[in-house]
Amino acid sequence: MARPLIELKGIGKSYGKLRVIDGIDLDIPRHSVVSLIGASGSGKSTLLRCLNGLEDIQQGQIRFDGEVISGLGIDHVALRRRIGMVFQSYNLFPHMSVLDNCIVAPVTTHSCSRTEAEARALTMLERVGMRDKAKAFPDQLSGGQQQRVAIARTMIMQPEALLLDEITSALDPELVMEVLDLVRDLAMQGMTMLLTTHEMNFAREISDKVCFLHAGRILEEGPPEQVFGSPREAATRSFLRRVTAAGRL
């Protein structure tokens, strides 16, 4: 069997006495989409942040394409080129045009020349339907458009995997679909993705595997039809009842 692109083994993470990640094992095969679901505070974002080195882990090991990427002596700049991350708040630089936002990382990390970065950025902006806004500034864009630019900006670094942390949570409902459509396209093109979402129907539709996190552990994982259709654990059922009542499933 092919080696998973991302392998988490026995991951543990605490903030002081608060145990936030409590022994997580997870394999993410290349070209697959894995969704983390669970109540607020269950550790979903923290796990993503541990993966691209924004947080240290205290136990366990993370491998990316077989290479250990947790612990001391890791080049996080190089790592973040390989593992892109998109956040709930788009984090675009307000004083820079869309195009400049997209080229700032490749140019400052010298991963390519300005000319090449601009060419790549325009191609990527075309792909996310934002090429005509290349000269616009972030405050001239809707939230959905800003998030599409943020995704383009990450994709320009040609990452091998994408971490998406609640990328539609800050959006008005009518803008959610345009961002989810883009993520769906990336999945169809074979991008490996680990995402956290409160959009259960989206997780159900797009994921190869869904993991239900509860108090820092993966309490249940499986194909979406199993986790959503016939959850084994009482806590999963209770969570799904709550999201159904809230109209999210």
Ligand SMILES: Nc1ncnc2c1ncn2[C@@H]1O[C@H](COP(=O)(O)OP(=O)(O)OP(=O)(O)O)[C@@H](O)[C@H]1O
């Ligand atoms: N920097 C920090 N310092 C202290 N505690 C933190 C920090 N970041 C997160 N936590 C705590 O860790 C726990 C897990 O937080 P995390 O953001 O990973 O949850 P989550 O499942 O992503 O929640 P949500 O769905 O609300 O985004 C929470 O109890 C949170 O308060």
